[in-house]
Amino acid sequence: MGAAWITLSRDWTTYKLDHRSLVHRGMTMMFCVNACAGSRQSSRLLAIPRELRDMVYDHLLVQDHIALECAITGVSNPMNRSRDERDLREQYPLRHPCVGRSTWRVPFADFYQHSWSSWPPTRPAVEGEFSMTYQAAKGRPLLYLQVMLGCKQLYVEAREIFYSRNTFSFTRDFRILTALHFLQDRPAASLSRVFSLELALMEDGPPLNEPRYTLSLDRHGFFPSEPDSGNCYLVYAYDYYPRLCSLLASSAMQLRDLRLVMESYHLLQERNPISIEQCLSVEERSPSGVPSWLNPLLELTGLHAVSVRWTSSWPFLRRTARCLDLLRHRMLLDGCAQGETTAPVSGGEIADVRVRMLATNNESEVDIGAAMSYSAVTDQLSWRVCGLRFDGTRLVEAREDADETEIKTDQQFLRELRQGHGSFVTTCFWESSRTQPN
Secondary structure (H helix, E strand, C coil), X not given: CCCEEEECCCCCCEEEECCCCEECCCCCCCCCCCCCCHHHHHXXXXXXXXXXXXHHHHHHHCCCCEEEEEEEEEEEXXXXXXXXXXXXXXXXXXCCCCCCCCCEEEEHHHHHCCCCCCCCCCCCCCCCEEEEEEEECCCCCCCCHHHHHCCHHHHHHHHHHHHHHCEEEECCCCHHHHHHHHHHCCCHHHHCCCCEEEEEEEEECCCCCCCCCCCCCCCCCCECCCCCCCCCEECCCCCHHHHHHHHHHCCCCCCCEEEEEEEEECCCCCCCCCCHHHHHHHHHHCCCCCXXXXXXXXXXXXXXXXXXXXXXXXXXXXXXXXXXXXXXXXXXXXXXXXXXCCCCCCCCEEEEEEEEEEEEECCEEEEEEEEEXXXXXXXXXXXXXXXXXXXXXXXXXXXXXCCHHHHHHHHHHHHHHHHHHCCEEEEEEEEEECCCCC
16 A cells, blocks of 8 residues: 555644554644634545544544543532532532533532541531533543544544544542443444443442441442442442443443452451461451342443452452452353343353452561462362562563563552552452453
8 A cells, every 4th residue: 555645733734644654744643623624624534545544543532541530510509618619629620611411419428428447437417419520531642533523424434433442431539420421421323332441339348347337328329228248338329330230231332341440448357467368267257248239230241351450458359259250250251141130150260360468467568469260169269479560450470670660650559559448458450351261
């Protein structure tokens, strides 16, 4: 294929395209679409082969992931104009007018309903609601969505690239509400091209060995509304969580890749375990089953790939492995019956679950890595100890020749873990696809 030349910038700088690369000549690449030059620019872009246009769209519209966050749009039944309200508006600022985006309401007290240092969590007696919406997260490189405004054909072609080649990420505050409203606002043709999604879920529960603690049913945001056998809840889920799971599993979407980021917060009222064996011993004394909040997520079937990063202040490795086995069996394996509505009985083995445990116990500080396997038939874990590091997205086996960037990335990861979970934390990473046996 020969080279093609096309003008793509505001000052009509010329760029060269060939089948191997997109060569940038000049300032930042921007496709200029405006009332004066739009039709001429569109005709020039449409004059080149579709393969080259796709290279342009990919350069303008594709990132490793697109993060979305929530923002406050207003106050209903406003409280006194307090410092708290001003602080929250600064914490969740609306950077662009809310046009064409859905909104939802969150009680003011839900912004303060959790205190991880005590149980039961505190909830201030403050009336009022905030109206919220979603927006692109700050700090990400700018995407040039203007390319979609050239003409109908450019819109259709660029939309295909934008939705199918990006991972849409919902890991910030009120992530379940943000994800549901963003997806519901997509036109059907766009929603069906969302192939990859990252979603964070936060689990909360009472301290181990403290069954007398239960959550009052008037607390907003928890799912399920009544405690399961482990008295565990998803927080900031409301009744939106099962609706989100149903949408992800529906025929309106063709989701292929799901990346879950799980967090579990529980107070551990005994000495921190400092080995894998001690973790299993704690779990045997305070067993906990698979949480009931996992059930709506098990509606998703036929995925191509699933990954889970689960960080917990609970030393429940066997419980985590059971959940991973159910996710694998339901979401990936071909044996699931069409139209089945209940979670299947799992079986087989989960392999290569990478576990990193950080613990402080008196004067002892440990950083233990292990590659773990789980047999659903025997409900037993096996593992081998190995050095692990965080590469920015997953836990990988550490290399002796790691460069400075790799070391800094891992150190930042460790700092964030310790700040968020205190003196004990485990983080597990597992990924699998339909082409893999586990």
